[in-house]
Amino acid sequence: MLNILKITSFTQLLYTNIHKICAKVQIMSKNLTKRSEDYSKWYNELVVKADLAENSGVRGCMVIKPYGYGIWEKMQAALDKMFKETGHENAYFPLFIPKSYLSKEASHVEGFAKECAVVTHYRLKNAEDGSGIIVDPDAKLEEELIVRPTSETIIWDTYKKWIQSYRDLPLLINQWANVVRWEMRTRLFLRTAEFLWQEGHTAHATEKEAIEEAEQMMNVYADFAENHMAVPVIKGTKTESERFAGAIETYCIEALMQDGKALQAGTSHFLGQNFAKAFDVKFATKEGSKEYVWATSWGVSTRLMGALIMTHSDDNGLVIPPKLAPIQVVIVPIYKGLDQLDQISETVNPLVKELRAKGISVKFDNRDTHKPGFKFNEYELRGVPVRLAIGPRDLENGTYELARRDTLQKETVAATDVVAKIEFLMEDIQKNMYQKALDYRTNHITEVNSYDEFKKVLKEKGGFISAHWDGSKETEERVKNETKATIRCIPIDAKEEEGTCMVTGKPSNKRVLFAKAY
Amino acid sequence: MLNILKITSFTQLLYTNIHKICAKVQIMSKNLTKRSEDYSKWYNELVVKADLAENSGVRGCMVIKPYGYGIWEKMQAALDKMFKETGHENAYFPLFIPKSYLSKEASHVEGFAKECAVVTHYRLKNAEDGSGIIVDPDAKLEEELIVRPTSETIIWDTYKKWIQSYRDLPLLINQWANVVRWEMRTRLFLRTAEFLWQEGHTAHATEKEAIEEAEQMMNVYADFAENHMAVPVIKGTKTESERFAGAIETYCIEALMQDGKALQAGTSHFLGQNFAKAFDVKFATKEGSKEYVWATSWGVSTRLMGALIMTHSDDNGLVIPPKLAPIQVVIVPIYKGLDQLDQISETVNPLVKELRAKGISVKFDNRDTHKPGFKFNEYELRGVPVRLAIGPRDLENGTYELARRDTLQKETVAATDVVAKIEFLMEDIQKNMYQKALDYRTNHITEVNSYDEFKKVLKEKGGFISAHWDGSKETEERVKNETKATIRCIPIDAKEEEGTCMVTGKPSNKRVLFAKAY
Incomplete structure (x- = not known):
C-alpha cells in the first residue's frame, strides 16, 4: 500500500514511517509461538501480546492491563448478578488479619502460614546516615498483620458479633477483593502472589442447609463457566489431601486445557462448624438452645482468565466468547x-x-x-x-x-x-x-483399568483419566510422585461401578478423575 | 398490639417473645444521640446502627456491612460510568510498592512514608519452643514492600513501558482498589487505615491537555456529588500547603456538613512532569524529539459515605437520596x-x-x-x-x-x-x-473583613468563611494554629476583588474559603 501514498509533506513522510512501523509490529505479533511447539511459551506470549496482563516490578505481582481487565469486569458483572439472584449481598472486610486470628483454626494456619506477606512496621523514616529511607525500628507493630490470603478468620471474627439468633441466619455474604499468597513460582493469571477474586462466606442454622449452599455455589460456578466462558467443566468433590485448609468437603469445577492439563476453575467449601468453633459463633435456636453455626466459603479468581485463554485461543491469538x-x-x-x-x-x-x-x-x-x-x-x-x-x-x-x-x-x-x-x-x-x-474434552477423558495403561495415556494423550482408586492417601500420593498426576475430583455424577484400584488392586466402587494440572 | 395475639401454642409464645425483643430494639434504636447534643457521637452511632459499617478487630480498619456496601456499589456504578464516558478504562496495578519506588519522587515520599504499612517478611512458622506461630526470620524480604497508600509510583514505573510515542497518548486509566494509610486517629468512613477508592492516572503529550484533564475530573466529581449524592460542593484549588504530595496543582470539591465543618470530597491533581521525570517516562513527539509526559491523578474514596451521611441525615437516622x-x-x-x-x-x-x-x-x-x-x-x-x-x-x-x-x-x-x-x-x-x-450551605458562607469577625463567625456559626488572604504560608499557618480553620480552597469562580488580608492587611485580589474541616 505504500506506493499509493504521495509523499508531499513532512506529515505524509511520517505517515509512511508509521506504516513501516506498523508493518514491523504486524510481523512481530505474527511471531506468536505455536501451541504445538511450546504451549507454555505460547500462553505467556499471548497474555502479554494481547494486552491482557504483564509482570510488574514487584515479584510475582501482575499488572492487569485495560483489555484484560475489561474481560474480568464482564466476568465480575455476570457472577455478581448470579450471586445476588441467589440471595447474597456484598460487603467488605479488612485487608489485614492479625497473626493470632490465623492461628485459631489449626489446619487453616497450616495451609496458609507458609506463603504469606507479613506487615511488621507502620512507618518509614530517613536514615540518619543519609543513605535513604529505612523502616523505622520504633514503629514496630505489637502484633504482626498478615495480608489476607483468604478471609475466613477475619470474617468469622466479625460474624461472632452479627449472629445471635436463628433469625440472623442464613447470613449470605460475598466479597470482591485482592488476596496475597506468596507463591514462589508464578505465572500470569494462573498463579500470582496477588490476585483478584471473590470469596463468599455464609453461615447457616443446619448442616443440611450449609451443604446445599456449597453445592448450589458449585452449580453457579459451573453455570458461569459453561454459559459465559464457554468452558465445559466437571463438577466433583476433592479428595481429603486436595481439600481447602479447614474444610470438611471441597466441591470444585475442573476444566481441561488444550495441552491436556486440567485447571481447577472454582471451589466451594463446606466448612462444617470448624470456624464457628474456632471463633465461638453460636446462635440461639428456635427452641432456645445454643448451637454452633454451619459454614461455607467459595471463590473464583482472576485464574479464570487463564482458563478462558487456554481453552479457546489459537496460534493466531485470543478467541473470546x-x-x-x-x-x-x-x-x-x-x-x-x-x-x-x-x-x-x-x-x-x-x-x-x-x-x-x-x-x-x-x-x-x-x-x-x-x-x-x-x-x-x-x-x-x-x-x-x-x-x-x-x-x-x-x-x-x-x-x-x-x-x-x-x-x-x-x-x-x-x-x-x-x-x-x-x-x-x-x-x-x-x-x-x-x-x-x-x-x-470428550475426546480427552479416557477410562483405564491398569496403572500401566494409565501411565501410557498420561504420557501420550493427557487429559482426564478415569480410573478406580482404593480411596487411600498413600495410593494418591504414590501416583502423584510417580506420574505428577493428581486426583482432580470425584465426579458428582460418577456411577456406582464395582472395580479394583488400578494401583493396589483393592476394591473400589467409583471411578475418579486423574490429570496433570495447573 | 400484643393483646390481639392469642397465645395457643409454643410458636405463638415465641412470637410474643419476639415482639417483646423487637419492642426493646425499637426503643434502643430511638436512642440515637441527637445532632444538637453531640454531632460526632450521633455520626458514630448512626453509622453502626444503620448497618453501614463497624470497627474490626484490626486497628483502624473497618468492616463495610452489606447495607453500607450497597450504597458504595451504587456510587461506584455511577462514577465508573462517568469515567468511561470521558474515555477512561479500568486496569489493576499491584498492591505492593517496593520501598525504592516510593523514594523516587522527593515530595511524594515525604507525604506518605510516615504512615504506611510495611511488609518485611513472607512466611510464618511454628516457634521452636511451641509458643505458637511466629514470623520466620529466614523469610526476610530483600527489599521491603509498602502497602500502597496511593499508586503513582508503581503506575508510573509501568507507564515507562507503555509510553514510547505520541500515539500512545493520552493514556487514560482508572483503578478501583484498596489503599492503606496508617492513620493514628480513625473514624468510620472519614479516616480509616484501609479504605476503598478509585484512582485515575493519566498521561498526556502537553501541559495544557493535562490541566484540562485534571479540571475535567474535578467537574465530573462535582457533577456526581451534586446530581447523585445531592451534596452541593464548591470547586476550587488548594493552597500550596494543602496540595497532594507531588502535585503542581490540586483541584478539589469541598462540601459542608451539618455541624458547620467542611469535608474534602474529592481531589484531582495536575502533577506536571514530576512523576515522568522520577520514572524517566518520555515520548517521541510528532516532530521526532523526546519529551517528558504530563500527568494527572484523581480520586474519591469511601470517605464520600461520610459526606453523604453527614449532609442529609437527621435525628431519626439516615436520609439517602x-x-x-x-x-x-x-x-x-x-x-x-x-x-x-x-x-x-x-x-x-x-x-x-x-x-x-x-x-x-x-x-x-x-x-x-x-x-x-x-x-x-x-x-x-x-x-x-x-x-x-x-x-x-x-x-x-x-x-x-x-x-x-x-x-x-x-x-x-x-x-x-x-x-x-x-x-x-x-x-x-x-x-x-x-x-x-x-x-x-448558602446560609453558612459568611464574608468577613477582619480577623476578629472571622474568629467570631467561626466560633458562633461555623461554615465556610470567605475572606481575603495575603497568599503566604505563614498567614495560613497562623490562622490554622490559632483557630483550627484551614483554607479549604481558592474557589474556581472567585471574583477578582481588591482587598486586604484579614490577618496581615497586605493586599489581596481574591477571597478564599476558610473552614474547620474533617
Whole structure:
C-alpha cells in the first residue's frame, strides 16, 4: 500500500514511517509461538501480546492491563448478578488479619502460614546516615498483620458479633477483593502472589442447609463457566489431601486445557462448624438452645482468565466468547484518502448506532495511523468475535466482508442483513466455542483399568483419566510422585461401578478423575 | 398490639417473645444521640446502627456491612460510568510498592512514608519452643514492600513501558482498589487505615491537555456529588500547603456538613512532569524529539459515605437520596393473622413487579417475625426514601399510606396513583434533598473583613468563611494554629476583588474559603 501514498509533506513522510512501523509490529505479533511447539511459551506470549496482563516490578505481582481487565469486569458483572439472584449481598472486610486470628483454626494456619506477606512496621523514616529511607525500628507493630490470603478468620471474627439468633441466619455474604499468597513460582493469571477474586462466606442454622449452599455455589460456578466462558467443566468433590485448609468437603469445577492439563476453575467449601468453633459463633435456636453455626466459603479468581485463554485461543491469538468480549464487533474501513474514509463512515455510523442499541459492543476503528492489515492482525490477536471490513467496492455493492474469529471463516454479507447476521453470530459463536471445547474434552477423558495403561495415556494423550482408586492417601500420593498426576475430583455424577484400584488392586466402587494440572 | 395475639401454642409464645425483643430494639434504636447534643457521637452511632459499617478487630480498619456496601456499589456504578464516558478504562496495578519506588519522587515520599504499612517478611512458622506461630526470620524480604497508600509510583514505573510515542497518548486509566494509610486517629468512613477508592492516572503529550484533564475530573466529581449524592460542593484549588504530595496543582470539591465543618470530597491533581521525570517516562513527539509526559491523578474514596451521611441525615437516622438508595421503596404490611397478610400480598405483589419493571428497587417486607412499628423504625433509620404501608382498611379503600423520608410527611394515596406518585418522588426527593443542603450551605458562607469577625463567625456559626488572604504560608499557618480553620480552597469562580488580608492587611485580589474541616 505504500506506493499509493504521495509523499508531499513532512506529515505524509511520517505517515509512511508509521506504516513501516506498523508493518514491523504486524510481523512481530505474527511471531506468536505455536501451541504445538511450546504451549507454555505460547500462553505467556499471548497474555502479554494481547494486552491482557504483564509482570510488574514487584515479584510475582501482575499488572492487569485495560483489555484484560475489561474481560474480568464482564466476568465480575455476570457472577455478581448470579450471586445476588441467589440471595447474597456484598460487603467488605479488612485487608489485614492479625497473626493470632490465623492461628485459631489449626489446619487453616497450616495451609496458609507458609506463603504469606507479613506487615511488621507502620512507618518509614530517613536514615540518619543519609543513605535513604529505612523502616523505622520504633514503629514496630505489637502484633504482626498478615495480608489476607483468604478471609475466613477475619470474617468469622466479625460474624461472632452479627449472629445471635436463628433469625440472623442464613447470613449470605460475598466479597470482591485482592488476596496475597506468596507463591514462589508464578505465572500470569494462573498463579500470582496477588490476585483478584471473590470469596463468599455464609453461615447457616443446619448442616443440611450449609451443604446445599456449597453445592448450589458449585452449580453457579459451573453455570458461569459453561454459559459465559464457554468452558465445559466437571463438577466433583476433592479428595481429603486436595481439600481447602479447614474444610470438611471441597466441591470444585475442573476444566481441561488444550495441552491436556486440567485447571481447577472454582471451589466451594463446606466448612462444617470448624470456624464457628474456632471463633465461638453460636446462635440461639428456635427452641432456645445454643448451637454452633454451619459454614461455607467459595471463590473464583482472576485464574479464570487463564482458563478462558487456554481453552479457546489459537496460534493466531485470543478467541473470546461473545458474552465476555469487551469488543464484540470491530469494523475496519479500507480506504485510500480521507474522502473515502468519510464515505465509509457515513455508511458505518448508523450501523454502529443500531448495533449499540441492541446492546452489542462495537468499535469502528477509523484510526488513520494504522493500516487495515495491522488492524486485522490486532483484533485477531485480541480475539474480537466478529470483524467487519468495508472498502470502496463494498460501498458500491452494499456489502461487508465478515470474518468470525472462532472459525476464521470469511463471507460477504449484504448490508441489509448484517445486523441480523451479527445477532445470530453472538449466539452461534458462543455455542460453537462451547461445543468445540466440549468435543475436545470428550475426546480427552479416557477410562483405564491398569496403572500401566494409565501411565501410557498420561504420557501420550493427557487429559482426564478415569480410573478406580482404593480411596487411600498413600495410593494418591504414590501416583502423584510417580506420574505428577493428581486426583482432580470425584465426579458428582460418577456411577456406582464395582472395580479394583488400578494401583493396589483393592476394591473400589467409583471411578475418579486423574490429570496433570495447573 | 400484643393483646390481639392469642397465645395457643409454643410458636405463638415465641412470637410474643419476639415482639417483646423487637419492642426493646425499637426503643434502643430511638436512642440515637441527637445532632444538637453531640454531632460526632450521633455520626458514630448512626453509622453502626444503620448497618453501614463497624470497627474490626484490626486497628483502624473497618468492616463495610452489606447495607453500607450497597450504597458504595451504587456510587461506584455511577462514577465508573462517568469515567468511561470521558474515555477512561479500568486496569489493576499491584498492591505492593517496593520501598525504592516510593523514594523516587522527593515530595511524594515525604507525604506518605510516615504512615504506611510495611511488609518485611513472607512466611510464618511454628516457634521452636511451641509458643505458637511466629514470623520466620529466614523469610526476610530483600527489599521491603509498602502497602500502597496511593499508586503513582508503581503506575508510573509501568507507564515507562507503555509510553514510547505520541500515539500512545493520552493514556487514560482508572483503578478501583484498596489503599492503606496508617492513620493514628480513625473514624468510620472519614479516616480509616484501609479504605476503598478509585484512582485515575493519566498521561498526556502537553501541559495544557493535562490541566484540562485534571479540571475535567474535578467537574465530573462535582457533577456526581451534586446530581447523585445531592451534596452541593464548591470547586476550587488548594493552597500550596494543602496540595497532594507531588502535585503542581490540586483541584478539589469541598462540601459542608451539618455541624458547620467542611469535608474534602474529592481531589484531582495536575502533577506536571514530576512523576515522568522520577520514572524517566518520555515520548517521541510528532516532530521526532523526546519529551517528558504530563500527568494527572484523581480520586474519591469511601470517605464520600461520610459526606453523604453527614449532609442529609437527621435525628431519626439516615436520609439517602433515591439515586443512591439500595432500597428506594419499602412496603410494610399491617395485618392480623396470616390470612390478612395473604390478602395484602395479592395486592402488593403486582405493584412490586410494576415498580421493578420501571427500574425502582422495592422491598416488600413481609417478615412475620417483626411488628410494623419495628419495621417503620428500621427503614427510617436506614433512610429508605419512600415507605408504603398497607392494612385492611387500605385494602377496602384501595389506598396506601405513603411516607417520604426526607420531609417525614405522610399522605394517603390511591392505589391507582401510587406508581406515578413514586416516580415523581424519586425525582422530587432527590431535588429537595439537594435544595435543602444547598440552602444550608448558602446560609453558612459568611464574608468577613477582619480577623476578629472571622474568629467570631467561626466560633458562633461555623461554615465556610470567605475572606481575603495575603497568599503566604505563614498567614495560613497562623490562622490554622490559632483557630483550627484551614483554607479549604481558592474557589474556581472567585471574583477578582481588591482587598486586604484579614490577618496581615497586605493586599489581596481574591477571597478564599476558610473552614474547620474533617
